[in-house]
Amino acid sequence: MHRSEGGHIDCNAIGNNRYICRGFKNIRNAEALDNKEHMISFGKDWSGKVIKSDAFAGNINNGSIPSISNRFADIHIHTDQSPPSSGDIYGFIDEVIIDSNYIRYVATPNGLMYALILTNKQSAINFNLKYPRRPGITVQNADGSSIKYQPTFPQILVDEFDQIKGWGGASKELATAFLLAKYNTGVALLKEDDDGSFRRLITKETKDRNGNKIYTAYNCE
């Protein structure tokens, strides 16, 4: 995606990422109107052409991915600048167990774009069994409607995530990339850079002179 000042996005400049960019524009406009998460699925028609679903509103979870023929990717937008959540990761693992090439894109209102891709299927299966998700809670609203939240990491990983962010001072994306690697999830977190290419986020854990853990982005080529 090419971003210019003022938030204009040029979808023509990005070659094979064009469909993602178009989807992103749809859900960003939808999010700007109602301040809710929105998502779109991508599939292929009989001739192999990429097609996309309408934008659906609501929290993403496995049951709410819009259906479309030959679905191979989805994208959703968060209502803040957060990277993919633990619920996004578990839902992604459900998809790649069926289709190893599946990609989940996660965007933010300011135009950050992340992607989850599979690096090792057996690792993803093992992680899913060893560290099963905790089901998301359901909260009843005063008007009788309810919100079902996404599943989360088990408590031990939630605690570690909070520690890395709190004492370690890491951002959410650094903490997420760190846990994905440490727990051998078989899942990589990518982030789009300014020229439209996705790079894998890798977090290095080191110690300062007092023995406190610190987390930094490891920039590889």
Ligand SMILES: [Zn+2]
């Ligand atoms: Zn999400």
